[in-house]
Amino acid sequence: MPSLITLEEKCTPPEEDFEWARNDFNQAISLNPNYGKAYKNRGLVYTETGEPEKGLNDFSKAIFFKYGSCRNLRTARQVI
Secondary structure, three states: OOHHHHHHHHHHHHHHHHHHHHHHHHHHHOOOOOOOHHHHHHHHHHHHHOOHHHHHHHHHHHHOOOOOOOHHHHHHHHHH
């Protein structure tokens, strides 16, 4: 039987593996389209990977679902 540490290592993405993170947040949103935290985090990924328009859209959804802040929107708008 694998240890908890082994399982955790398999579930932890390499540092700054944005594709892994984006896929994870996409799956979370597909399971629960009202999951504001996933929109916020995916918005951060989009902003970090040079897609601020998509990030702005996700930050707006996060705020709509009462998870997120106007600071995220301002950051994405500055990048655009």
